[in-house]
């Protein structure tokens with residue numbers, strides 16, 4: 001699903017990623033662990049080009065997203081991203097947070113289709129054999145209604161339907177993060193990228209967020225999750241990458257990483273955090 | 275103070291009987307018009323400049339535009355508005371050979387001038403919005419422009435309403451120089467009343483009071499606006 005080939009990232013003189021090669025298959029749940037500053041976030045953020053890689057290839061669904069010409073926005077719509085600090089839109093209600101992107105994009109597509117049909121009609125004026133119009137089987141109202149329905153269903157799923165019309169500033173961290181997750185889900189992504197989704201939460205709210213991520217995992221969502229929750233990584237991940245100093249030092253099944261790490265740096269790291 | 279009573283009487287006479295109040299009303303109208311229209315133009319152009327200035331400069335066009343904006347802001351902030359008015363009215367217009375009424379020229383110059391200040395206010399407003407907001411929009415597949423317009427700018431505007439309000443109040447006060455190019459503002463009106471019998475004390479005093487009242491009303495509107503914006507934040 002995602003192939004990463006010799007990915008490098010430098011900030012000035014600092015080599016943050018020193019050539020990462022790996023591949024993520026559909027259905028995999030990959031946990032990335034490692035000391036702080038090892039390049040975990042940078043790696044994750046290169047996957048949807050939130051950071052511009054310095055060199056290397058990232059291939060998503062057979063298309064190079066590191067190409068200059070790639071439509072990065074189109075790729076990002078298929079890759080949900082969840083941030084440490086939630087990043088809900090402060091000027092939008094919870095419902096609008098979830099609906100904004102799907103509605104905007106669907107309306108834009110509808111608008112484009114209508115313009116194309118107008119052009120076709122114009123051309124048809126001068127043609128004997130009429131060109132067929134693009135079929136349009138939706139409307140502005142329908143798009144909004146459907147997006148609203150989806151958003152409310154997602155909110156219901158996380159038990160926050162009563163928060164649909166409040167602004168993010170009134171929510172707890174756990175609520176914000178769960179809403180951020182369903183906001184990403186509303187785009188129907190093929191893969192979810194999580195960057196320390198529970199690190200900014202008070203301890204009592206970590207559980208509710210991990211529960212939601214666990215559910216997604218059980219439903220078969222492909223995911224990459226940078227985390228310090230070793231127990232969670234061990235339980236949910238199908239593969240664990242241990243990163244240190246800008247490289248993947250160890251890449252193995254969680255059982256082996258956590259019970260029988262091969263590399264001394266993995267051992268050292270795990271002995272500190274477990 | 276008997277003297278003052280007399281002056282007041284004379285002022286009243288000119289104000290009512292010689293049509294002074296018509297001039298004052300016209301002046302008031304022009305003052306408000308220049309300030310409001312100027313601010314509107316300033317917000318429009320200023321926002322555009324601010325967006326260009328905060329955009330990532332990843333191509334030559336944006337770099338050039340950015341330099342142009344820096345130059346523009348420097349130019350308009352580096353010269354007094356009177357000079358800008360004089361240059362626009364007595365240099366630029368004759369040079370391009372068009373005839374625009376002084377009032378319209380004032381609106382334009384105040385707008386362009388205000389754009390320079392608003393762009394800096396707006397820029398700092400945009401920079402004060404958490405970068406995570408832009409990231410979240412981009413991560414959802416919205417492009418830079420859409421995220422800017424739908425997410426970042428609305429939050430920036432909310433943060434800068436008080437500062438924009440100050441800009442509006444400055445604008446109101448600065449309009450008092452438009453008579454340099456012959457536009458009829460409050461100063462022109464009260465000067466007319468004063469020259470009628472060479473008695474300027476009361477007219478200028480009243481003029482000051484009107485400016486104070488004008489600024490007070492503007493401040494009230496701004497405070498109201500701020501409050502309603504804050505309320506929308508906490509709606510349940």
Ligand SMILES: Nc1ncnc2c1ncn2[C@@H]1O[C@H](COP(=O)(O)OP(=O)(O)O)[C@@H](O)[C@H]1O
Pocket residue numbers: 011014016034035036037038039040041042043
């Ligand atoms: N925008 C940036 N500019 C310069 N250095 C950066 C930037 N972002 C990250 N770094 C550096 O890159 C290294 C890796 O950062 P990061 O990927 O955030 O690590 P991790 O997520 O594993 O803690 C760190 O040394 C950090 O200081």
Ligand SMILES: [Mg+2]
Pocket residue numbers: 040041042196
């Ligand atoms: Mg990190």
